Amino acid sequence: MKTRTPTPAAPAPEAASPTPAASRSVRRTGGAGRLVPYAFLLPAYALFALAVLYPILITAQISLYKWSPLPGAVQTFVGLDNYTRALHDGHFWLSMVNVAVYLLVTVPGQVVIGLFVALLLNRKLPGRAVFRVLFYLPVVTSWVVVSLLFRYLFTTDGGLVNWALGTDVAWLDNRWTALASLCALGIWKGIGWTAVILLAGLQGISEDLHEAASLDGAGRLRRLWHITLPGLRRNLLFVTVLLVIGSFQVFISVLLMTSRGPAGQTEVPLTYVYQQAFEFLDFGYGSALALIMTVLVLMLSIVQTLFVNQVEK
Numbered sequence: 001m002k003t004r005t006p007t008p009a010a011p012a013p014e015a016a017s018p019t020p021a022a023s024r025s026v027r028r029t030g031g032a033g034r035l036v037p038y039a040f041l042l043p044a045y046a047l048f049a050l051a052v053l054y055p056i057l058i059t060a061q062i063s064l065y066k067w068s069p070l071p072g073a074v075q076t077f078v079g080l081d082n083y084t085r086a087l088h089d090g091h092f093w094l095s096m097v098n099v100a101v102y103l104l105v106t107v108p109g110q111v112v113i114g115l116f117v118a119l120l121l122n123r124k125l126p127g128r129a130v131f132r133v134l135f136y137l138p139v140v141t142s143w144v145v146v147s148l149l150f151r152y153l154f155t156t157d158g159g160l161v162n163w164a165l166g167t168d169v170a171w172l173d174n175r176w177t178a179l180a181s182l183c184a185l186g187i188w189k190g191i192g193w194t195a196v197i198l199l200a201g202l203q204g205i206s207e208d209l210h211e212a213a214s215l216d217g218a219g220r221l222r223r224l225w226h227i228t229l230p231g232l233r234r235n236l237l238f239v240t241v242l243l244v245i246g247s248f249q250v251f252i253s254v255l256l257m258t259s260r261g262p263a264g265q266t267e268v269p270l271t272y273v274y275q276q277a278f279e280f281l282d283f284g285y286g287s288a289l290a291l292i293m294t295v296l297v298l299m300l301s302i303v304q305t306l307f308v309n310q311v312e313k
Helices: 020-062 081-087 090-121 128-140 143-153 160-165 175-202 207-215 220-231 233-247 252-257 269-279 283-312
Strands: none
Touching (some): 090 175, 175 252, 220 233
């Protein structure tokens, strides 16, 4: 009986090496592919340069002059005199103190109360959707409307606050009580936005963690401290950064509620810039103040961003 000897398998064909022309085509395609993301980002960067960078550069140029908006007026170059003037302007530093007080009161107030509201709205309550709308309604209401409303509430004669408290406090005629009323408005208007951001974070925390902790005997406060707050860390940092930046933008409420009074004691940086530029027509000095504020907010944003990145590592 003959045995058939197996024939050796044929060797697999070697992959053909790419030709020089194909290699050059791949390199060209790869180089063009790396430029595709920048092509998509180009419109956004162009809009940013047109709407943000260009006005900043023009403001920086105007701040070096005694600049007049009147036609045919001579623009006198003064160098850094406007910045030197700002460093010695006591009223400008008063406005900086006021905005610092506003920040230190409204940011923690909005975060703490917003967290409390978010925890309530995260529970299964009857009519929960209605309450969510009611809490968010102040956020979408015009600053002009709510500022006039709070001006009426804190009016000395006939104001609802004095009527409810049985007092006759001149809320808007004293620096600190006026700042307190402005802070009350800022907190009330921002609670809904803060609550929405934190509510989104709460819904991302697994209920299994709370159930397991509850079975281990952890109470609500311990679960809040060890589960809820760590789970909301990114949301809290995000909210805090934006609220701090937004505090420097307070303007309409001061202008309509207190009119910067009494005697300019509730002045904030944006109202002071507005007064110098559009009431006194000192655009050079107003531009210098605006640029100083821009640099301060930019530096504060960078510090906060670095802090957030460090915490998230």
